[in-house]
Amino acid sequence: MKCLGNMERLHIPNDLMMQLFRLYEMKGQSYYYKALFSRDDEVMARTTLELDTQALAYFLKLSLTPARIKLLSDPKKDFVPKNRDEILLNNIKDILLRIQSLSDTFDLTTNEVKDLTLTLFRGYDDIRLIKDPKAKIDRLAKSFDELSPEDKLKKIIDQFHYHRRNNKYEIVQIMTNFYIDLVKLNLFTDKSDLIGLIVVYTLAAKYFKVCRYDSFFQALLPLQEQFGSAFIQASYNWSEGFSQTEAIQRIFVNILETLHKNVEVKAHEYEFERKMNKTNSIEGTILTGPATFSKKDIRNKHPYASDATINRTLMSLKERGVIRPLGSGRTAQWLRVAEKLEKFNPQQLDLFNHAD
Structure with missing residues (x-):
């Protein structure tokens, strides 16, 4: 709880604040998009699911060919995985589908994170919360560090909800600090970084509805190196409670802004097509x-x-x-076979020529 417990020391620079104003102005269009896309909502969500799955395969550098990644990412087809990487990708597709279906009603809890972990690594590896025999139960522990991994997870989730209810901090800022704490605490036997990324995406899908209509992970993929550097920067002085989370928050804000801009373009195209x-x-x-x-x-x-x-x-x-x-x-x-533009023979309308 090094980040979430020390958020009062954070400040948002002016340029980032202005970007957040723009983001929330665009976010206000969410209900319009939902109504506009209602007829083809499932088609758009399926396309987003496919792109998100493919992007995550490349982000995780899975040892699969592009053709195989595309095949396994197709939501309309069900394939039997042939190796561990294919099992993981198939599980990722399943998780992303669940997030799409339940993001509106999702409530961040310890059990939800545990269930997500079990589903994500089902048949791939036995990855779960670490059991620490030396840890003390919550009522006996004198400090956060003495708690069991499960109790630590519960504490940071409670802290997330506390900040969310108080409305003192912006939601992306809370999500960013929660993500850093979740990954840095290493509460799981392995893959804490992937678990943290999926959890923060689930939160993004809950609070920013455009994640249903455009790919979050496709927007993240070109920023992978920058994202890694920002995480390293946030890791400095984390244990002392002085983590520098601004860089990684900017990346999340940039991704969400990109999604809103992309969906705005899609909305214009869709409205034209509909007419x-x-x-x-x-x-x-x-x-x-x-x-x-x-x-x-x-x-x-x-x-x-x-x-x-x-x-x-x-x-x-x-x-x-x-x-x-x-x-x-x-x-x-x-x-x-026909000549280009054969069907279209535009003629100038001579509106003002009244000659016989």
């Missing part, structure tokens, strides 16, 4: 894009269009002689 006929929109993409393309290219451009709509559009264009298939199967390509 258009999806078939016409897909046809426009085909007629204005590269001459050779795949179904995957179309799906990337139109993530909210169903497979049935994409297939129906492709068949319609094929029958009209606009496109023709190149090969068959999942990797099949299509070739646009």
Whole structure:
């Protein structure tokens, strides 16, 4: 409890404070996004789950090929893992799915963290809270250091809720200090860093709803080296209660700001797509894009269009002689036979010409 117990010494620099103002202004759009995306909420959440799983595989440097990572990350497919890294990735996908489903009702408790740990490492390794026979029970311990790992976990969770209820500190600042304490205390037999990261993501998903519509870990991945350096910086003087957590807090704020900006763009695109006929929109993409393309290219451009709509559009264009298939199967390509922009023949409207 070295960080959470000494938060009164922390201050937020002016530039970070201004960034937090912007973040909370964007956060106010959350209910609008929820209403806007309601029709395709599950599709968007599934895409986010897939991207988060892939990003975590690269973040953890799992010994898997990109093709295998992509395959195992697909929420619509269930594969039997072949090795320990695949077991871990499959468990991560399961955990992220649970977080998506329950983030609104999630309450940070000791049992939740213990259950998360068991699920995360199920079939991978026996990782759990350390049992310290020398530790004293809570009512007999004279100091925090004398407590058992489970009691220490309970203490920092209680401290998190205490700060949250008092509204004296900003939530990302509380989450950051909780994360540093959770990892630095080494309460688990192994992988405390991964457990801490998943727990702090769960909190981010609870308090910032955009985590459902854009990938938190994909935004973190390019900052991995910076994140590691910020954690090392926060580790200095941690045991004395003078941890420097500002750098790692900035990273969390940057990630959340990136997510809000990305979702804002998605909202504009989604609203445009919603007002258009999806078939016409897909046809426009085909007629204005590269001459050779795949179904995957179309799906990337139109993530909210169903497979049935994409297939129906492709068949319609094929029958009209606009496109023709190149090969068959999942990797099949299509070739646009018609000239680019053939369908679109814009003409200038001469509004003021009244000549006969």
